[in-house]
Amino acid sequence: MNATELKSDNSLMLEAQDGNLKAIGELYDRHQKKLYGFFVRLTNNSFCSCDLTQNVFLRILKFRHTYNPAHQFRTWMYQIARNVLSDFYNSKNKLVEYSNDIDNVRHNEIEHQHGYASREDLVLYRAIGQLSKEQQLLIEMSKFQKLKYEEIALITNDSVGNIKVKVHRAIALLKEKYFEVDRTIDFE
Amino acid sequence: METSNKKIECVEVQELLSEYLQLELSNEKSLAIEGHLKVCSHCNNELAKLKKLIELIDNAYEPEPPSYLKSQFSELINKEQATQQQGSTKLPISYTTRILVRVAAAIALLLVGNAIGLFTYPYLLEQSSKQEVAMIKQEVSSLKEALVLSMINQESASERVRALNMTTELSHLDNKLFAVLLETLNDDPSPNVRLSAAQALSRYMASEQVRDSLISSLHEQTNPLVQITLINIIVTSNAPHAAESLKQFAKSKDLMDEVKQLLDIQIKQLTI
Incomplete structure (x- = not known):
């Protein structure tokens, strides 16, 4: 129904470099579920995974001009995801500062998800x-x-x-x- | 001798099973493994286990990202598009980050100064009265507040939660902070951030203004977790008319059953 659905990830990224940022929104729709699963499984924390998923695409948005079209978009995206993940592991001690209440809410959320x-x-x-x-x-x-x-x-x-x-x-x-x-x- | 030979072979075969299953081995090696599998029930069993594991992974439940993520990101794209059209190369995030760094540096300097003062001139401390210390404390506190206020505008929800949790270090609630906390409670897109704002405000329930605004905020909230947290805060605050306003809230449509049940119980307790 939409012409963008037929475009490859790489050509969407080129469009974004030319100034059409909506193309990154399309890439986001395509990959957010996979990325979210990536972070949920590796951090076991659905609350932080929302943020980490956003952070990957925020970096894609900010650093779109550094993308090299000779490489696959997917490879670049997971490279960023890996960096975001190791930043998270390194800052984990700081995140422990969250109040207990938030921790409880978060656990319920995970159990709730595990219900499925x-x-x-x-x-x-x-x-x-x-x-x-x-x-x-x-x-x-x-x-x-x-x-x-x-x-x-x-x-x-x-x-x-x-x-x-x-x-x-x-x-x-x-x-x-x-x-x-x-x-x-x-x-x- | 024969048995030990067989064992070595089993170890080798099992090391290659995963590659065998992914069809990554040469023909020759695949055939050797198939020959061994015909005669070795133990390795067959290991192959079956491996197949099961791969099948489980392929069919594992994929968690679903919450729907607000998409709209949040669309907003970020719109912001970025706007700055792009202004022809500005400045990133929207860098400004707040720079302020943050500056405020943090100021606090650090102040704390270091404070420490030097405390350690090198203890006699000064005795003389020059607790007044000065109180002044410094107040200055630190207001710097902290400035830090909270700038952090709360971060794009990342977990940063905003951190900002809200920092408010526990602040001694009092002034009008500016109160306005920001209330705005966050009512308008932040992330329910987790709204929850933290509710928690932060719950420390000031002695104030009538805070109580009233939490009660009216309850009517605006749609997320059941936030609703439940607010109900509990309101009930424990002993606010006058709490029962009445909860009763009114219970009449609203689209409440989750759990929220309704909690309301029933709390209203009964309040009216006893």
């Missing part, structure tokens, strides 16, 4: 939480976001070969953790 998730999903998220931060990010990018090894290598500034090995190792470990958690946890 199955027991298997909860076991899965719990198992992912037991991996190292690097492994969590690799699983997220490779399995949930379905990025190619080449893209992940660009995003994390690593070689394709290394990434491949690390992803498979993380998967093998996650398999162990999943069935371990599955045996021991009772959510009732």
